[in-house]
Amino acid sequence: MKNPPLEVNVVRAVEHSVPIGGQYPGRAVGSKEVQVRARVEGILLSRTYTEGQAVAVGQPLFEIDAAPFKVALNRAKAQLAQANASLSAAKRRWQRAQELIKTNAISVRERDDTESDLDFAKAAVQLAEAEVQAAQINLDYTHVKAPISGITSREAVSEGSLVGPENSLLTTITQLDPLWVNVSIPDKLVLGVRRMIDRGEFAFEEGSRKVEILLGQDEPYPYMGQVNFTESAIDRRTGTVQLRAIIPNPDGILLPGQFLRVQLHGLMSLNSIVVPARAVLQGAQGSYVYKVTEDNRAEIANVTLGMEAANGVIIEEGVKPGDLIVVDGVARIQPGAELAPKELPVEESPSNVEPQLISKSIDVENSDTEKASDIEGDGK
Numbered sequence: 001m002k003n004p005p006l007e008v009n010v011v012r013a014v015e016h017s018v019p020i021g022g023q024y025p026g027r028a029v030g031s032k033e034v035q036v037r038a039r040v041e042g043i044l045l046s047r048t049y050t051e052g053q054a055v056a057v058g059q060p061l062f063e064i065d066a067a068p069f070k071v072a073l074n075r076a077k078a079q080l081a082q083a084n085a086s087l088s089a090a091k092r093r094w095q096r097a098q099e100l101i102k103t104n105a106i107s108v109r110e111r112d113d114t115e116s117d118l119d120f121a122k123a124a125v126q127l128a129e130a131e132v133q134a135a136q137i138n139l140d141y142t143h144v145k146a147p148i149s150g151i152t153s154r155e156a157v158s159e160g161s162l163v164g165p166e167n168s169l170l171t172t173i174t175q176l177d178p179l180w181v182n183v184s185i186p187d188k189l190v191l192g193v194r195r196m197i198d199r200g201e202f203a204f205e206e207g208s209r210k211v212e213i214l215l216g217q218d219e220p221y222p223y224m225g226q227v228n229f230t231e232s233a234i235d236r237r238t239g240t241v242q243l244r245a246i247i248p249n250p251d252g253i254l255l256p257g258q259f260l261r262v263q264l265h266g267l268m269s270l271n272s273i274v275v276p277a278r279a280v281l282q283g284a285q286g287s288y289v290y291k292v293t294e295d296n297r298a299e300i301a302n303v304t305l306g307m308e309a310a311n312g313v314i315i316e317e318g319v320k321p322g323d324l325i326v327v328d329g330v331a332r333i334q335p336g337a338e339l340a341p342k343e344l345p346v347e348e349s350p351s352n353v354e355p356q357l358i359s360k361s362i363d364v365e366n367s368d369t370e371k372a373s374d375i376e377g378d379g380k
Helices: 067-102 108-140 187-199 364-379
Strands: 006-012 015-019 023-037 042-047 060-064 143-145 150-152 169-186 202-204 210-215 225-230 240-247 259-264 267-275 281-283 286-292 298-302 304-309 312-317 324-328 339-344
Touching: 023 150, 023 240, 060 169, 067 108, 169 187, 169 210, 169 259, 187 240, 187 267, 187 304, 210 225, 210 240, 267 304, 324 339
Parallel strands: 006 339
Antiparallel strands: 006 324, 015 267, 023 169, 023 259, 042 060, 060 143, 150 169, 169 240, 202 267, 210 259, 225 240, 267 312, 281 286, 286 298, 286 324, 304 312
């Protein structure tokens, strides 16, 4: 008896633009992390903030014993007063010398000496003023204030300790809004983008630097981020390129050190044939799919896989537009088997932004990616 045709689901190969990129691991870090240090030596009298709480820029954090610095400031002010008094006396002597020289009552040398004394007195006043400023700065340093807004860590030393330039770390402040997310991009994506650029098959949207953060069970983070740095070399230990994205964090949902999943947006592959990943099989000769012939028979087609896309994987070679590709029921098929195909609609991912074609270069971030590809090629 003749076996009935196998019922399978198929899709028709169609060329269209599809987003690429995928999800990659990332780790959040503070966009600014500042170590608060003591800049003068003294006894730490008090801590004026709550550990682990948010502080604003300029907010007082610690108080260092200011008594020795007040004494130093008063001494410097007294020396300035002495210098001003000496300057006044030198000015009076210079005025008398100018009158006496007119009647030859003094020699020219005496007049010149008087003028030199006046110059020395002016310089002494400037030096004393500088000493007052230095003493005032040291006194101000006894009030340790927050250099940035952010979240404080634990205090490194307790009240009553002697702090100074040699033992100066008091606490750390981390800025949480915005945050940075470091992302590791595999070199396969970098090289794939490079090949598509050479073939004129790559495009980007006007928001191509944007990234989306996924939390927990694929829960999207409410704010989009943007790539602001791309490493210019491939890490030889991991085979990845490092990207950094800046993410708004006004609600403090993300924390430094948190592991995240990052979705790249805006990268497009033009005129690509995409099939669902479940349709691709692996054999001794490499990757292959089952095509449906004109007489509804199963035929093996060896394929060259490209990058992952939103709805499957890009087929670079082995499939032509219009071919019917089996996507469901492939485990029951043998080459030449008679099929009863049921065509499914093609899943497309239209973009709301008109893509811009790239010829040989892309923007700043992707330009760095090209450099990374060159370095990796030289290394291999």
